[in-house]
Amino acid sequence: MEKHVSEAGFSPEQIDTTRPHPARMYDYYLGGKDNYEADRDAAQRVLDALPELAVTARSNRDFMHRAVRTAVGSGIRQIIDIGTGIPTSPNTHEVARQVNPDVRVAYVDNDPIVSTYAGAKLTNSGNAGFVLADLKDPAGILDHPVTKELIDFGEPVALMLLAVMHFITDDEGAADIVRTMTERLPAGSYLILSHATADFKESDGFGKVEKVYNEESTASAQWRTKGEICAFFEGFDLLEPGVVQLPLWRPDGPVPTGADLAKHIGYGGVGVK
Numbered sequence: 001m002e003k004h005v006s007e008a009g010f011s012p013e014q015i016d017t018t019r020p021h022p023a024r025m026y027d028y029y030l031g032g033k034d035n036y037e038a039d040r041d042a043a044q045r046v047l048d049a050l051p052e053l054a055v056t057a058r059s060n061r062d063f064m065h066r067a068v069r070t071a072v073g074s075g076i077r078q079i080i081d082i083g084t085g086i087p088t089s090p091n092t093h094e095v096a097r098q099v100n101p102d103v104r105v106a107y108v109d110n111d112p113i114v115s116t117y118a119g120a121k122l123t124n125s126g127n128a129g130f131v132l133a134d135l136k137d138p139a140g141i142l143d144h145p146v147t148k149e150l151i152d153f154g155e156p157v158a159l160m161l162l163a164v165m166h167f168i169t170d171d172e173g174a175a176d177i178v179r180t181m182t183e184r185l186p187a188g189s190y191l192i193l194s195h196a197t198a199d200f201k202e203s204d205g206f207g208k209v210e211k212v213y214n215e216e217s218t219a220s221a222q223w224r225t226k227g228e229i230c231a232f233f234e235g236f237d238l239l240e241p242g243v244v245q246l247p248l249w250r251p252d253g254p255v256p257t258g259a260d261l262a263k264h265i266g267y268g269g270v271g272v273k
Contacts, residue, residue: 020217022167023111027086029057034086034117042212049212050205053196055263059246060163060194061088063268065095066250067192070239070270071158072099076190078157080147082135082181083164084109087121092160093128102127106150108141110134111218135164136172138180156188156273163266165232166196167219174222178232187273191236194246194268198223201262229267236271243269 020042024035028043035043047054068079077100081092084107096103105128107118118130129146141147151157159181168174182191198206206223213221230243241248246268247256256264 016218020212021111021113022213022217022219023083023085023109023114025217026057026163027088029054030061030088032086032088034113042216046209046212049208050203050265052201052263052265053209056196056246056266057163059264060266060268063194063246063249064092064160064162064192065090066252067268067270068092068095068158068160069099070250071190071192072096072103074190075188076156076158077102078104078151078155079160080106080108080141080151080157081160081162082108082141083162083167084114084118084122084130086114087117089121091122093122093125104128104150106131106147108133108135135168135177138177142181142184153184154186156190157185158190158192159185161191161193161232163194163196165193166221166224167213169220169222172220175231179234182235182273185273189273191233191271191273193229193232194266195224195229195232196266197225197229198265199225200245200265226267230269233269233271236273239270239272243267
C-alpha cells in the first residue's frame, strides 16, 4: 500500500524571509524563482565572487541523477535525501522510480518553506514523506515518525548528503554527524555525497563566499579538500571512479576538460557499506 506522509510541524512565525537560506540561494543558482529578496541579494553576491558556483550547482544535480540511478539499479529500494532544497524536477523520487517504481523516499530539510512545497511536488505520489529537521540533530532525523514509517533500517538504505556537508563546519561536528547517520545503516547501504571545494582554483572569492554564508545566512560554510571529503566515507567502499569532480563520476554524456572542467568546484562520490 502506498504511503502518503507529510509533516509540516512549523508555525508561520518560523518562516524568516529576511535571512538568506542555503536552500533558497541554491534555487537561485539553478535559475529558480522560489526565493526571496534576501536570498537573491546574497546569492548574487556569492555568484559575483565565485561564478563557478552556478555551474557547480547544475553539475551537482546531474551527479544526483546518475548516482540515484546507480543505487536503485543495484537494488536500493529506500532513500533518505537530506538537504532536499526547493523541489526541482526531476526530484529524487522521480529519478529513482524511473528505475524502480516502488522506491520509498524520506525527504529532509530544515527550511519550513521547503516543506510548503513538499506536499505538492515531493510527497503527493505516495511512498514519500517530508521531515522538517536539521542535520545537526541526526538522531532527530533517524527517529522521526515519518522516517520510521517509510524506512526499514533492516534493509539497505541510500543516504543522500548532496551539497549539504559544506554547511556544517568541523567545529559543529561534521564528521560525528555523518558517523551517527551512517552507523545505523545496514550492510549494503549506499552513501551518496557531494561537497564544494577550493581545490581547483585560487581566488579570494572563496573567502568572500564564506563571509556571506557565515555572517548573513542561516548556515555557516566550510570548503574542504578531497582528502577531507573522502574521510566522510569511512566504513564505505567507494564505487569506481571514487571521489572525483562532479562531471567525472560515471558520465553519461560529453565530459568537460581543461578550463571548463575547472569551473566544476565540487566533488562527488558513492560508497557501499
